Amino acid sequence: MKRRTLLASAAFAATLGTAALAQDTTKACFVYVGPIGDGGWTYQHHQGALAVKEAYGDKVEIAWQESVPEGADAERVLTQMALSGCDIIFTTSFGYMDATNSVAAKFPNIKFEHSTGYKREHPNVSTYNARFYEGRAVVGHIAGKMTQTNKIGYIASFPIPEVIMGINSYYHHAKKVNPDVELVVTWAYTWFDPAKEADAARAMLDQGVDVITAHTDSTAPLAEIAKQDGKAWGFGQASDMATFMTNDDGTPGPRVASIIDEWSPYYVKRVGALMDGTYEQVDSWAGMPEGEVVIGEMNDAIPADVKAEAQAMIDAITAGEYHPFTGPINKADGSPWLAEGETASDGDLLGMGFYIEGITAEIPN
Amino acid sequence: MDFGAINPILLVASLMVSATPILLAAIGEMVVEKSGVLNLGVEGMMITGAVVGFVVALNSGSPMLGFAAAALAAAVLSLSFGILTQYLLSNQVATGLGLTLVGLGLSALIGKPYEGMKAPSLQDLHIPLLGDIPVIGPMFFQHDIMVYVSLALVAAVWATLKYTRFGLILRAVGESHDAAHALGYKVVRIRMMAIFFGGACSGLGGAYLSLVRVPQWTEGMTAGAGWIALAIVVFASWRAGRIVVGAYLFGGITVLQLNLQAAGAQVPVALLSASPYLITIIVLVTISARGMHGAPASLGRPFHASH
Amino acid sequence: MIHLVKRPQPSRFWTAVTPILAVLLTMVVGGFMFAALGKPPLEAIRTIFWDPLFHEQFAAYSRPQLLIKAGPLILIAIGLSIGFRAGIWNIGAEGQYIMGAIAGAGVGLAFYPMESFIIFPLMVIAGALGGWAWGMIPAVLKTKFGTNEILVSLMLVYVAESVLASVSSGLLKNPDGMGFPGSRNLQQYDSAANLEIIPNTGMHWGVVAAFVAVIFAYVLLTRHIRGFHIQLAGQAPRAARFAGVRPARIILFCLGLSGALAGMAGLFEVAGPSGQITIDFNSGYGFTAIIVAFLGRLHPVGILLAGLLMALTYIGGELAQLMLGLPGASIQLFQGMLLFFLLATDVFTNYRIRFGQGEAA
Known part of the structure; x- marks a missing residue:
């Protein structure tokens, strides 16, 4: 019974996911584990998000949510983002790993990017980290x-x-x-x-x-x-x-x-790739050269x-x-x-x- | 464990500073509880003090003005708790939790424009003569003014509760509000004053974090210090002198375990960080087993004159 | 002078009206706050209260999520409310929730990777026992030594948090987890997973348990002699003693029950929506449940509604952040205001407001 449940909910969600995709602008969404004002980890991710807006102007829309606890709340926030029409979602904490993969399974047309993790269970999940x-x-x-x-x-x-x-x-x-x-x-x-x-x-x-x-x-x-x-x-x-x-x-x-x-180069690159159709699943671990x-x-x-x-x-x-x-x-x-x-x-x-x-x-x- | 590598002078000096925020908040909360009111919103008041103190110190250039504003702001915030619990007779536990929510939310909104800035900090005093005594001097007499203010506050609270008429009335109100009322004391007014004082002390504690200990404003920077203050009051079994012991013990264990680590010792961090709470429970059990009910008898019970 | 006169019975009229009044007041004041933050106030309020229920894009998903978010809150709050009625103040549900989750998940992980239908029921029992045991500590200390249960149960929250930090990077750490703290994900272990019983309804076993608890509490309080004793112990302790009520039994029963329910809530959460034990697995449900218990006026049906309302502000608050870019802190403040207004207006339920000189005081 449990298996059937999984399949049914995946099918249900897939129909919802496709509805959200037909838009002109690309919407990039960010999930933060702390408040933007932490002056450190989350702050820097948000700077990256702002850089995406800076780089593409009216062609992109950005949305974010701060202080999202890892676990059940993360899964819900991710699903709501997917439903709200996000085309690419960056999840910026290790603890979002399982939530990212499980939501990605339900929304195959939306790209998910998980920071600092290692699980890419679906073709629409990429991981990225810095050296x-x-x-x-x-x-x-x-x-x-x-x-x-x-x-x-x-x-x-x-x-x-x-x-x-x-x-x-x-x-x-x-x-x-x-x-x-x-x-x-x-x-x-x-x-x-x-x-x-x-x-x-x-x-x-x-x-x-x-x-x-x-x-x-x-x-x-x-x-x-x-x-x-x-x-x-x-x-x-x-x-x-x-x-x-x-x-x-x-x-x-x-x-x-x-x-x-400095997450800006990566975020700008990935959102850009999504916009011009060159986006591919990656396991990115970049550092000073990038x-x-x-x-x-x-x-x-x-x-x-x-x-x-x-x-x-x-x-x-x-x-x-x-x-x-x-x-x-x-x-x-x-x-x-x-x-x-x-x-x-x-x-x-x-x-x-x-x-x-x-x-x-x-x-x- | 290897204690040899740790310099006790520096350890004591460091724990006095790191315990000051929780000491300030705890002495205030103790007065509130002595009057029979349980305010669980210490965390919310502390962080409000932290942000207001920081903002005012930054704009005025004066840390002392920052402290004063922090005390006032947190005290005013605590009045919302006072009005709800004393006049509208709401449940103290729930209202205290609400106060924490309000304080955390409000402080973050106020502090947004001030993130990443640097505020003027307090200078360490070097108390003449006393500060020059070897060993004792650097341990106790070379700190900033607020360290001494916090200790003076504890002494003042102790003396007030023990020797003054007002202290007696306050304790009477906390032990039996009905009896105190029958004797003609204004229970609600006295409790409001205690709540106001508790808020002011929490505000000072918060401002000590944002102006001296850290010194910067970041959202959520109290990181649970208010809850520790609540534990210290219990640990101290509502006695001013023991508040100092409790605050220095709670602060000291963190400082000690970090020092042990820095000295290269293997430390069971989880056990050590739980130990103050376990000790607190043991203290509670001991005093209640001796038949003394450490807690003020009316603690947390609502008072309404027309019972 | 304004003064209050206690009503002989809580007013039925005001019991029904005050929550609505409080929500309206919160909307007005909250609206000003959102406007001050430069956000459209009406839209913000609609997003928080309306969109999770009726927005065409979100509602199909959000409505079941309300149950998932409210489930543990209701389950814990029901247990707490029974104790609160008896004058027993367990404010350490957060710790009992953590210990239940650890015990339950520990049992499940001990069986890994064996598959059997018996594993999940065993986990539920272990979860309840874990929470029960943690709740019995303040209960036994209170009955044996008269130690204040408010303070012991609160202290035990911090001890539980230390235990959680320790097991998630030690005993229960996922051996395949690349050295990161945190257990295996129970959602990916069929026999241990607490999945939805009917797809897309949000109904998992924890929500079912919450509903059962509501009914159980209702029957206990209105139809059962023990429920009567509990309320008597809270309202008139001396009379209760004359009526042959043994206070020690009531204390053990109430703290044990609220601990067990909180422990079960922890287990359902860790095996279901949350999935794994991590260092900060607990997200404050135990404390929020205290708020829910009071919002629900310690009445089972009230708690059910209050749990759903609280869940609505969480989910609506998330949507408002996402759609309107409201800062997270403003949602926190909004919830605090809602609570304050509910507590403030509650005075009308139990007291009459009189103007002029009072006769009693």
Whole structure:
């Protein structure tokens, strides 16, 4: 009986889906997990949505919904979007994965794009992500060069491959330029809790850490670092966080650079492809070459030579000449991972569940 | 676990700052509950304080003015709860939850234009003499003014409840509103004053987050701090002194586990984050098992003069 | 001076009129708010209250969704309302909901990938037991030590949230989930899935359970001696004691029942619309249900209607965001206002408004 239910509802929904498609303008819709005002993850996705409108003007219409909980509510919101005539729907959080696929099954004529997931169960579902580890490599290099205490920090959110990848990339590049560097990781178990993020930053500063990058969304760690009066540094995360680039007295602020999630090129490209009929299902994992991972302006706290080196690394990654995970790299337990000159496969990275050699902590389970 | 790598001076200094928002909100809520009213809307009042404090500080350039405005705005918001529960006799639990909804929604709308901006923050004081004492100085006497205001507020509440006539009346109203009414006290008026005070304190707590702790405005930035304040009141079994212990314990456990992590220790994060609540339940059970009903006897019960 | 005189009986007239009055007031004030935000007020209000029910494009889908959204709210609120009538304040339904979901999903996942008709009923029982057990903690503490159940049940919500965070990245984590926290999706496991019983009606087992609970509560409160005892315990505790009502039994019964219903709601949600246990699987149903219980005036039929009204503002609010670009926060504020107006106008039901000098006060 349950199987019949599934088929029947799919047929029902398919008839509805086709009715919504006959329109002149293309409608692109976005589902956000947080409020647009989070200043980080959701904010950047919304900037991408606005870029689509900017690029195509009257030919597109955009609609969005913020703070959509993952789970049952997401499925309903997606269906309502499909019914409202959206031609392409971007679902911008990992937790929307199953909802995206199940709604996509009912609306075969509507394109679904799921961010940071891996399931493409239907031909109308694409997935996209960005190679944030490329950004972590650059800031890792800067961190390794700038630290005076040889202790660098990483405020981690949850122990998932995406975050572990970032930690490894950050540490690997700091270690390359500073063999004495030591990494401190704290797990906040949240993506967004400004007070807790500030506490995490402070705990690390108290331990003598003087360069911190965060995998959480708020600016609170930077504000905490600012209280060190120029003796510690941090990076913008997800958005540029430019307010912390310069202090009120004009001296360089605590935010020395930033890793910006730039979804605009991807969104503009995909909506454009849909409009001119070249749209195809993809599994996109783009980075600096495509302009999806951007290093925000480096401020003058970074010495000129370090700036130049960082820029050279950005250029090399952008040109496709350098992969941040190039061997020799061993795993934390000492076993070999990448041989001399070998680069990490995407599969290895996407399922990453280990630290690289030199990181003494263990990944919590 | 490895405590050796943690500097106790810095730990104490850091937990004093991180506990201040919940301390402020909790001392206010305690006064409200002492008067026999349960206001579950602390989260909504805190975040209203956070946004109003931020906006006013940004526009006026004065953080102190921001704090004052935050206290006033949250107190005025809490009056809506007061009017509903005291004059229109609505259920306190439901009204408190409604207040949270209203506060979260309203603050987000007010704060939209101010996202991503930087407000003037408070300077840390360096209290002469006391601040220079080794160990003790950096632990206790080098914080911003609001840390001391929060502690002074606790002391004032303690003294008022214990030694003044007004404190006595307030407690009487919370223990038995019918008896207090029979004695000729204006139950509703006293409760409205308590609610107003509770709102003002929550507002200060919220503003401390947006002006000192974080300092920036982002939607939903209180992230549950108001609910923790409610737990602290229970933990403290409605005693002002223990509010400080409770706030520093709740704040301290977060700070401690992050410090332990930063020091390289493996920490059972889930267990630690649940532990303050478990301790609170144990405290509750202990005081009730001893036959003392920690909670004010009229807590949450509606009062209507013509019973 | 205005003052209030308690009615001997709640007014039937005002019981019926106040919800309508409150909705109208919310529409007026909400309309001003939407206008202040630069959105068309009438259209916004129509989108929230009318479109989910009658819009040609959406209604066929939205109407069943009302049941899906209202189902858990009603199921939990019914359990809570029985306790509230007895003066037992369980405000920790959110925690009981979480524990029910964890227990039920845990049983289902333990059988994976075996297929059998027995699995789903077992999950329902486990869900109810999980919620019941979590509700019994404040109940036992109250009967043994006189500990305040409001506070214990609230504290247990946070403990349950920590347990949820722990199991979703540990015990119940999907082994094929690429290391992400979160369990397997029960919707994709036939024997454990709580799918619609009749396609496109929104009727899944949780909605059925909610309707059954409404009828059960109605019978209990109007036809059964225990229901009478419960109400007596709430209205006149001393009289109840003289009538031979044992308070401990009432406490255990009410907290156990509301816990079990909340736990079942959690299970139906995790096995159905939501699909999986994740770190933030709970979306506040346990707290919203308190609101629903009061909106429904603690009456089973009232709760049924209040649950549907609440669901309408959620779904209509989503449509208003999508179609008119209203910020999510404005919908939250709108719901808060609706609640405030309902609570405020409720005074007419139980009290007469008198002008001039009062004789009693």
